[in-house]
Amino acid sequence: GNSVTQMEGPVTLSEEAFLTINCTYTATGYPSLFWYVQYPGEGLQLLLKATKADDKGSNKGFEATYRKETTSFHLEKGSVQVSDSAVYFCALRNDRGSTLGRLYFGRGTQLTVWP
């Protein structure tokens, strides 16, 4: 089946530190992969996505590369800011079978950045 496993939090960093949040997936075929971000009390916003192997998604200084050989899509940022404090979700979409269009989410990783 389809599933996503992501690094458990919480993650606490100082401003300007390097961030990695690990994400691995299980899926048949060729899923699309996404990172969403959720700020306190809000819905989810798309942060970046990649739709095929070796694609790199990037946005607001965040990057993630779709690695089919390791079934991974790790999120990285070179220098985090206090405003990056949020919950980050890794997700996949796999349109094989009858579950067309649905996303499968990881459990989320809480990131807190201190000044």
Next chain:
Amino acid sequence: DGGITQSPKYLFRKEGQNVTLSCEQNLNHDAMYWYRQDPGQGLRLIYYSQIVNDFQKGDIAEGYSVSREKKESFPLTVTSAQKNPTAFYLCASSTGANSQETQYFGPGTRLLVL
């Protein structure tokens, strides 16, 4: 501005009461989804609809019901059969059957039991 609206922001339910959460989108999207979010559990799919007048159960449909009479609306009813309804409920939509398409999320409704 195009987007997804959910109302109310907070909703209180008494024992044995059914409550309905509203979700409206003006993005002209065919597909709509309802997710439940609990602390430490990520998002779990309740129901989804790929087209008007059609919907399918997700992973945790028991105690919930939906309708899709209009393209832009996908209300979720939390029935009295749902014994643990306290959670954050998120509605989403997407253009449809393309695996590269992004899902867009509403701001959520927090349901609390009195």
